[in-house]
Amino acid sequence: MRLDVVTIFPEYLEPLNVSLVGKARARGQLDVHVHDLRQWTYDRHNTVDDTPYGGGPGMVMKTEPWGDCLDELLADGYEAGVGAPALVVPTPSGRPFTQELAVELSERPWLVFTPARYEGIDRRVMDEYATRMPVYEVSIGDYVLAGGEAAVLVITEAVARLLPGVLGNAESHRDDSFAPGAMANLLEGPVYTKPPEWRGHGIPDVLLSGHHGKIARWRRDEALRRTTANRPDLIERCDAAVFDKKDREMLSILGWEPEPGGRFWRKREAVEE
Numbered sequence: 001m002r003l004d005v006v007t008i009f010p011e012y013l014e015p016l017n018v019s020l021v022g023k024a025r026a027r028g029q030l031d032v033h034v035h036d037l038r039q040w041t042y043d044r045h046n047t048v049d050d051t052p053y054g055g056g057p058g059m060v061m062k063t064e065p066w067g068d069c070l071d072e073l074l075a076d077g078y079e080a081g082v083g084a085p086a087l088v089v090p091t092p093s094g095r096p097f098t099q100e101l102a103v104e105l106s107e108r109p110w111l112v113f114t115p116a117r118y119e120g121i122d123r124r125v126m127d128e129y130a131t132r133m134p135v136y137e138v139s140i141g142d143y144v145l146a147g148g149e150a151a152v153l154v155i156t157e158a159v160a161r162l163l164p165g166v167l168g169n170a171e172s173h174r175d176d177s178f179a180p181g182a183m184a185n186l187l188e189g190p191v192y193t194k195p196p197e198w199r200g201h202g203i204p205d206v207l208l209s210g211h212h213g214k215i216a217r218w219r220r221d222e223a224l225r226r227t228t229a230n231r232p233d234l235i236e237r238c239d240a241a242v243f244d245k246k247d248r249e250m251l252s253i254l255g256w257e258p259e260p261g262g263r264f265w266r267k268r269e270a271v272e273e
């Protein structure tokens, strides 16, 4: 997969040399190009922003540097025969970034990221490239960052680990919390490793039992417990058909009740320990 990132802070993308993404680059699974937007400015001050039409606070990123830069890097990728590009524009006004979107992006050959600073990029840039390629405007959460670079790091890491051969164990993302098509979108429960006793804290006996069925059941109960505590909305959204008899017993202990509509709802605060 090819990734291009256009930014006024190329050094912010240094983490792309580290860890999972860095290794995927070294192995040739990811071809990453980081570009300094100011190279496509032609005035003495390397201006990339201007005041907003209609007034108001802040500055807006100008069309010309983005247009000239994107034209050049797109021509380069087309010449190299990379495949169909998609533009990924991080913005707090975008659609929420989810595991499902990470999977969709991981299936594309070429992603071009345009992290903005200031109040964002002149709308016409997205409108122009949308005539030629899919444009994903994506938010990584309901908070406002100073710029989109951190969002690029987040999206890149979520996408890169889904690429074939990037994670050691090909099975490892099948059970991810939020994996699309998962039996139910539940959060993963707690995990433990050696030693068996640490500062007076033991580990649940079932994990030492060697009984795979009981361990799977325990993990599922813990997932239901954690999801109830941290993301009850995920359970409310589930079609009740994904819950088996044992799930239902646990859900009942946690305060959930089945509704005629085929969902679960919770009328009282759960017994959460």
Ligand code: ADE
Pocket (backbone or CB within 6 Å): 090, 091, 092, 138, 139, 140, 141, 142, 143, 144, 145, 146, 147, 148, 151
């Ligand atoms: N830029 C600023 N805030 C952002 C957010 N929450 N998601 C994506 N890009 C952003």
